[in-house]
Amino acid sequence: MSLTDIKTRIAKAETDAGRDPGSVRLIAVSKVQPDERVEAVLEQGHRSFGENRVQEAQGKWPGFAERYGDLDLHLIGPLQSNKTRAAMELFGTIQTLDRPKLARTIARIADEIGHCPDLFVQVNTGDETQKAGVAVDDTDAFVAECRSLSLPVIGLMCIPPIDTDPAPHFRLLADLAARNGLDGLSIGMSGDFEAAIAAGATHVRVGSAIFGARVTG
């Protein structure tokens, strides 16, 4: 696959779902990919990327930003409280807001630095103990709490359990977003972004289908 192929498939999925062309943002997930592969995608003009770890992102993105200008960086991995400030300085969007303490920390730092990234609340739709995210039943209250802190929550994000049909999880998240008046829906990865677009995704997070398999060491 290439970036162009993925964009073509996204455009087709938008049309098939009766969605406006360009209504889905492609986040290229560049975690643990070699710099050359990331640069190749930057050279094609793509500017939206997702990273899992603050420290890894700090190592590569300031340099790319100097060379390629304005970037649209999304944190899509768990955020430890002690990395919050660094994350808020680097990322334009944090997709993994998942607990009250983190919400309060972000609100306090936003006051200090005078800006706040866009935020997605991560929901643990599969109720998996090992996975981050607020429980489905706690989502409405948590979104309300974030709003009472004046946090710019723009949507919901989930990572469905592996090896299950993701569609019911996508629909559940879409329902939760709608009833909370949230437009953003970050769902869909390499294996299921078309199904996610059919379910209303506004952001898809695609890694290996663009960059190739992740090399882990």
Ligand SMILES: *Cc1c(COP(=O)(O)O)cnc(C)c1O
């Ligand atoms: C790694 C990752 C992705 C991308 O996964 P692919 O299957 O490589 O597309 C998407 N979302 C999150 C949260 C991830 O950690």
